[in-house]
Amino acid sequence: DAGITQSPRHKVTETGTPVTLRCHQTENHRYMYWYRQDPGHGLRLIHYSYGVKDTDKGEVSDGYSVSRSKTEDFLLTLESATSSQTSVYFCAIRRLYHSYEQYFGPGTRLTVT
């Protein structure tokens, strides 16, 4: 258990509405990541953070923004949700002193209607 929680776990929203997903960690890790999982694509990196207020884009960042105002929380925002953003979203952390692997949260299933 890497001490990662995600909220909400499930959400249904309408096209055009803003949505924020939260990832919370209890172990004070520096690196945090947001992925989306879609059938046939595996997991794809959206954004990641390497410290408070330090973030960078991943492979599929268009339409998403992130914020990290404190070490334990990493927020993913869809400014205006679209049906193509229906997906399962996973947050992950990297334990810097544990050999580079990432540990994943339980996921958030988002449906945009």
Place this chain on the structure above:
Amino acid sequence: AQSVTQLDSQVPVFEEAPVELRCNYSSSVSVYLFWYVQYPNQGLQLLLKYLSGSTLVKGINGFEAEFNKSQTSFHLRKPSVHISDTAEYFCAVSDRISEGNKLVFGAGTILRVKS
């Protein structure tokens, strides 16, 4: 850019039979390699990793994988599967010099173990 190919989208196998899930990656630069497992409606769990050293890596639940640099492959094997191994398996790679240790995942292989 790095890419990962999992050659089989689904692998059906009978219980107690051996299984191999295939993974190839694109880059010849130094890499870290991982296999993750995802049980239905759960997050991803690390099965095993290759960072350096011995090319044969052992993981949890009796799985092992072999790193082959010349073939840029990292195939996952288990000599005898159980019903409980039914899950989706993901191969992932990170370039050693990648900023932020970004992982690139394959599309996944669904292992279906039949009795």
